Amino acid sequence: MSTELGSDADWTQGIPRILYSRCRRCGRRGYLPRDRCPTCGHDRIDRLPSDGVGTVTAITVVHRAPRGGDHPPTPFGICLVELDEQVRAMGRCAPTLTVGDRVRADFTHEVPYFEMVD
Structure with missing residues (x-):
């Protein structure tokens, strides 16, 4: 797998950013x-940084978190965001967000947390 940045590290490795894949x-x-590539089978895939800005396409509100694990206080939201790079990503969010809201990823919670764009 190739990259233009020299590193495939993202938030899953503690680097506060979202990366996406693009077939050459x-x-x-x-x-x-x-x-x-799952479409054409090509083996030259770039990992590129996303600006983390997009539009909420779905949201669910968790009122009772599952036992175990590290969960924020309830209620909390989980949203699906169509990033401006035409890639969908999931993350946590305020339970007050709605479909169509413009958001930006923040990483102060160690996982993508989508907040309203000012």
Whole structure:
């Protein structure tokens, strides 16, 4: 897997950013890192940084967190965001967000936390 940045590290490795994959042959984009493009099978996949800005496409509010694990106080939101780079990513958010809201990823909570864009 190739990269233009020299590093494939993102928030899952403690680096406060979202990366997405883009196939060099067909241009298919996706959130998950891949060794091959699921559309054309090409093995040259770039990992590129996202600005973390997008539009909420779905949200759910958790009123009772599952036992165990590290969960924020309830209620908390989990949202699906269509990033401006045409990739969908999930993260935590305020339970007051609604579909269509413009948001930006923040990483003060160690995971993507989407907040309203000013």
